[in-house]
Amino acid sequence: MSTPSTVDRAFRTALYDTTDAALDTAASLLAADPAADAEVARRGEEFLAAAWRRHWQPADVVRVVRRELDDVHVRLAAELIRAQAAHDRPRGPRWTAQVDALPAPGPAARPDRFAHATAVLELYRLLLRLPDLEPLDAPGGPRSRPEAGPGAGAESRSLARIRALLAKAEATGYPEEAEALSAKAQELMARYSVDEALLAARAPAPDAPGACRIGVEPPYEQAKAVLLDAVADANHCRAVWNEPFGFSTVVGFEGDLQAVELLYTSLLVQAETAMTRAEAAQRAGGRKRTKSFRQAFLAAYAHRVGTRLRAAAEAPVSDDLLPVLASREVAVADRLERMFPATTTTRLRGTADAAGWTEGSRAADRAQVTPRRPLP
Structure with a gap:
């Protein structure tokens, strides 16, 4: 079974179904296929990019994850935001400050692949259901400040x-x-x-x-x-x-x-x-x-x-x-x-x-x- 197929099956099973049984099945699929890890992370960055298009910002995502899930999910969200930021366009000093203020990375070792996959899927479920927020940029995009010497x-x-x-x-x-x-x-x-x-x-x-x-x-x-x-x-x-x-x-x-x-x-x-x-x-x-x-x-x-x-x-x-x-x-x-x-x-x-x-x-x-x- 190819890695994209594993990820697709897992996501179809868990991300659009809120039951624990579906979550367990999908986590088992991902845990059994270490080669899927890179694709799972790439999909997560896509989910974040979609959240940015819905006008969410890094601090907003961390805040809602902290309110609805647990500390392990907050750490995962912070890691995902940092990874996505490396490929993102510049978004201004306030955005940069939010990325810099993200919680510190968690432990590097992940001995329990099933628990890790479960947490990742729970986080992605949340990211997918984030609604549109009001855009913060002024109409026409952000304006540059005049030079004032x-x-x-x-x-x-x-x-x-x-x-x-x-x-x-x-x-x-x-x-x-x-x-x-x-x-x-x-x-x-x-x-x-x-x-x-x-x-x-x-x-x-x-x-x-x-x-x-x-x-x-x-x-x-x-x-x-x-x-x-x-x-x-x-x-x-x-x-x-x-x-x-x-x-x-x-x-x-x-x-x-x-x-x-x-x-x-x-x-x-x-x-x-x-x-x-x-x-x-x-x-x-x-x-x-x-x-x-x-x-x-x-x-x-x-x-x-x-x-x-x-x-x-x-x-x-x-x-x-x-x-x-x-x-x-x-x-x-x-x-x-x-x-x-x-x-x-x-x-x-x-x-x-x-x-x-x-x-x-x-x-x-x-x-x-x-x-x-x-x-x-």
Whole structure:
């Protein structure tokens, strides 16, 4: 029996049939034919390429595999993505960063061929049923950024300073210091956003808003999605949550998208740290804290931070900047409407624990971002 025939038989048996018996039969066929391994891997790369055509990205695939399967499947997916990337076209810095961030390779030895074949088939079943997602590239394809001479270096320095400030805010054990560092980071984000807007306005070919997906991981995804929405709104972006696949799509201009990713990630770290401390204090007082406490804590944190970020976003700007910022806001809203012509709202759940809500609000106050200074 030829290798392609073995693979075809196995795939026909297992990939379009969800029963365990079909999976076992197909895995047995592959396990008995070591010569089929290369063809199985090649077919896997084809399945990935099809997922990319349906607008999935490496981080999206890893996220859904982690949610629906096991660690062994995550490692297999990462190996497959790395192998496929070697033959793929260039897809930009965000895509490259996702490939670089893939989980480390698993053990080289695979003594149990049947177990390995079973895991591969389970992964391929998942890849085949991935639906179409909204394309992230702007219509007409991604646009190149205008050359800005010294400005390009200034952009890198600004983002590096923002990252450094947020890293310090996450690491400090003093709430007041974390507040000051976060406030300074948001101030730099505001300045960076305006600089980007002015640079784009002067360019011969004006920039267009883009989009990225940011993971909203369990547990307490709803509160985290609310927090991400607040961060996006404060930084001239818009976010739409996809609950089944565990991410929000954020629409905005590239500099603002980077700011949203940085601030959201940092606030999550700060919230987790504050929640751990609050739980320890509750336990020291003899009161047990449960899932309801943590859920209410994060819900209150998201609500309170959102309130303060919205207040910060109301800082006045000079008259000459208003048309530039207004046109960018219209462009973002238009892109969002074209990507998501129909959206729904959802009510925030899990806020019944009064102690959790109180502690979450206090933590948000300590992580607050002070109002932006008036922009020239």
